[in-house]
Amino acid sequence: MKPIYFLALLPFIGLLVGIPFANRMTPYVLGMPFLLFWNVLWVVLTSILLAIMYKFDPKRKESGNE
Numbered sequence: 001m002k003p004i005y006f007l008a009l010l011p012f013i014g015l016l017v018g019i020p021f022a023n024r025m026t027p028y029v030l031g032m033p034f035l036l037f038w039n040v041l042w043v044v045l046t047s048i049l050l051a052i053m054y055k056f057d058p059k060r061k062e063s064g065n066e
Contacts, residue, residue: 004056011046015039 022038
């Protein structure tokens with residue numbers, strides 16, 4: 001397994017393991033409670049991480065789909 005595929009674990013860790021630590025109502029970020037902001041942040045970060053994985057995927061480069 002290529003090391004680039006380990007980036008797919010980060011959203012899992014951020015969303016499932018980080019939720020108990022981010023479970024706060026009082027701090028508001030961008031007008032949202034912190035827990036909602038945390039979830040939205042990880043949705044955006046997941047998209048970015050998947051784009052990075054796609055860009056550096058060795059199987060995609062071998063097949064010529066660049």
